[in-house]
Amino acid sequence: xxxxxxxxxxxxTEMGQEVTMxxxxxxxxxxxxxxxxxxxxxxELLAYFRNRAPLDDSGMPKDRFSAEMPDATxxxxxxxxxxxxxxxxxxxxxAKQGQVAEAFFGQGTRLTVV
Amino acid sequence: SQQGEEDPQxxxxxxxxxxxxxxxxxxxxxxxxxxxxxxxxxxxxxxLIRSNEREKHSGRLRVTLDTSKKxxxxxxxxxxxxxxASYFCATxxxxxxxxxGKGTTLSVSS
Numbered sequence: 001x002x003x004x005x006x007x008x009x010x011x012x013t014e015m016g017q018e019v020t021m022x023x024x025x026x027x028x029x030x031x032x033x034x035x036x037x038x039x040x041x042x043x044e045l046l047a048y049f050r051n052r053a054p055l056d057d058s059g060m061p062k063d064r065f066s067a068e069m070p071d072a073t074x075x076x077x078x079x080x081x082x083x084x085x086x087x088x089x090x091x092x093x094x095a096k097q098g099q100v101a102e103a104f105f106g107q108g109t110r111l112t113v114v
Numbered sequence: 115s116q117q118g119e120e121d122p123q124x125x126x127x128x129x130x131x132x133x134x135x136x137x138x139x140x141x142x143x144x145x146x147x148x149x150x151x152x153x154x155x156x157x158x159x160x161x162l163i164r165s166n167e168r169e170k171h172s173g174r175l176r177v178t179l180d181t182s183k184k185x186x187x188x189x190x191x192x193x194x195x196x197x198x199a200s201y202f203c204a205t206x207x208x209x210x211x212x213x214x215g216k217g218t219t220l221s222v223s224s
């Protein structure tokens with residue numbers, strides 16, 4: 001049963017600490033997205049990759065956030081240093097070439113920065 | 115920025131009733147999607163409707179699209195408690211990324 005896997009599912013960290021979230025896209029999917037979900041802002045697109053190359057990360061605060069795809073089976077989202085306003089659920093999603101509309105989402109990482 | 119905006123923000127109905135959610139969007143689209151999110155879970159793709167389609171069915175779901183009004187609706191017939199979730203419309207911008215609305219939270223009570 002193919003699925004997008006995100007780790008960790010939950011993370012509580014202190015302000016100023018580095019946070020790394022990981023995502024394993026579905027095998028064969030060449031497009032990977034990172035979204036952040038909060039009550040106030042809803043689902044915000046942070047960054048996305050196609051064939052491991054970053055296409056757009058304009059939704060991401062550049063000073064503290066970074067996203068990478070070291071290989072086709074791993075995408076990472078890093079926050080350094082973390083702040084309380086980063087508390088949210090972070091979702092990774094993947095899609096096949098040409099089928100971006102039908103993306104598959106992971107279960108999310110719930111981040112709490114205290 | 116959000117492309118789609120759902121209406122209402124919240125909807126409470128009884129089991130067996132129909133639930134209708136609406137979505138308005140701003141720019142021209144090739145297709146529009148509806149997704150569901152159960153509490154604490156990721157989003158699940160429900161249905162896609164193309165810009166040249168006016169209506170599409172999938173089980174108890176019916177989606178309509180009016181490109182002249184830039185709006186879509188999702189109808190869930192004979193709702194069940196298991197339909198309790200948030201529902202989002204989404205469009206693809208610049209052919210590359212899904213942009214979501216803020217969603218409608220549906221509560222179905224038995």
